[in-house]
Amino acid sequence: MQVKNLIEKENFKLITNDKDISKEIKGLYCCDLLSWVMSHAKAGDAWITVQTHMNIVAVASLLDISCIIIPESIEIDKETIDKANEENIPILSTNLNSYEIFCKMHELGLR
Amino acid sequence: MKIAIDFHIHTALSPCADEDMTPNNIINMCILKGLDAIAITDHNSVENCRACMELGENKGILVIPGMEVQTKEEVHLICLFEDINTALAFQKLIYGKLPKKENNPKFFGRQIIFNEKDEVIRENNMMLIASVDLSINEVFHEVYKLRGIIIPAHVDRSSYSLIGTLGFIPEKLSIKTLEVSKRCNINAFLGKYSIFRNYRFIQNSDAHHLWDILERESFIEVNKKDIKSIFDILR
Numbered sequence: 001m002q003v004k005n006l007i008e009k010e011n012f013k014l015i016t017n018d019k020d021i022s023k024e025i026k027g028l029y030c031c032d033l034l035s036w037v038m039s040h041a042k043a044g045d046a047w048i049t050v051q052t053h054m055n056i057v058a059v060a061s062l063l064d065i066s067c068i069i070i071p072e073s074i075e076i077d078k079e080t081i082d083k084a085n086e087e088n089i090p091i092l093s094t095n096l097n098s099y100e101i102f103c104k105m106h107e108l109g110l111r
Numbered sequence: 112m113k114i115a116i117d118f119h120i121h122t123a124l125s126p127c128a129d130e131d132m133t134p135n136n137i138i139n140m141c142i143l144k145g146l147d148a149i150a151i152t153d154h155n156s157v158e159n160c161r162a163c164m165e166l167g168e169n170k171g172i173l174v175i176p177g178m179e180v181q182t183k184e185e186v187h188l189i190c191l192f193e194d195i196n197t198a199l200a201f202q203k204l205i206y207g208k209l210p211k212k213e214n215n216p217k218f219f220g221r222q223i224i225f226n227e228k229d230e231v232i233r234e235n236n237m238m239l240i241a242s243v244d245l246s247i248n249e250v251f252h253e254v255y256k257l258r259g260i261i262i263p264a265h266v267d268r269s270s271y272s273l274i275g276t277l278g279f280i281p282e283k284l285s286i287k288t289l290e291v292s293k294r295c296n297i298n299a300f301l302g303k304y305s306i307f308r309n310y311r312f313i314q315n316s317d318a319h320h321l322w323d324i325l326e327r328e329s330f331i332e333v334n335k336k337d338i339k340s341i342f343d344i345l346r
């Protein structure tokens with residue numbers, strides 16, 4: 001599944017520019033402690049976090065994360081969005097919570 | 112001059128601290144331990160600073176008014192101020208950003224405010240243990256506006272710490288000094304995280320009990336024993 005397959009679904013809104021949305025989503029990881037994510041998430045994961053600090057972009061870029069998903073319509077800092085555009089990391093916003101995102105991705109064929 | 116410090120001490124206003132963390136007990140314990148300068152840093156409040164400062168002044172120990180803020184990223188920042196009025200101005204902002212929930216003393220502990228005679232003035236009923244609705248960047252902005260300083264708290268720990276939570280230190284924040292906790296071996300820490308070797312490290316107690324307060328074991332070199340000289344070094 002590619003990042004753009006999610007954007008076509010109504011629950012996921014792309015808030016960065018549309019570069020790099022053809023990235024393949026290979027897995028799903030959910031955690032808000034950035035140091036933990038750095039040592040445990042894998043390349044190609046879509047990463048769910050409630051953190052909106054700019055450092056999430058650095059972590060995603062370090063690990064080659066496919067996209068960041070911000071759940072529950074949490075407001076995202078503008079400088080984080082700017083940084084993500086600079087680093088070509090897609091950020092998706094959704095009204096779903098983490099569990100619902102996992103369910104949705106499973107429905108869409110992520111196994 | 113070299114002064115012995117402990118810039119992270121909680122009073123009984125912090126719900127998680129002992130109720131005998133009263134202004135007189137703290138100041139007298141610091142005198143027994145031979146400290147030169149301390150900071151009172153309760154969670155999201157400065158309401159016991161004034162009593163401690165008055166006692167400190169009478170007894171020759173420098174007391175810096177401070178607060179341990181919990182940002183919305185759940186990062187703890189030690190914020191120190193030049194004087195009590197600036198600290199109170201900051202507290203006003205913080206109180207407006209706390210969740211509108213009341214403390215439950217049964218779960219979290221009481222939040223006691225004292226005068227300089229250790230008499231209980233009242234209890235604070237706000238949820239001081241919660242995160243304020245301000246980001247790390249916003250707290251830096253507000254504290255710098257008030258000419259205060261910020262020391263990220265216990266960065267060697269994995270919980271409520273700038274490095275633990277955000278992975279590494281945001282470049283844009285002008286941070287020079289980091290706090291490590293009482294039991295941290297700074298050399299071992301830097302051996303593991305050599306990218307932080309250019310920061311100044313200070314060790315504080317994060318005391319919640321009287322016996323936790325540091326001995327003469329953590330020092331900084333200042334021109335004079337006053338808040339301005341200390342800030343010049345840490346800033």
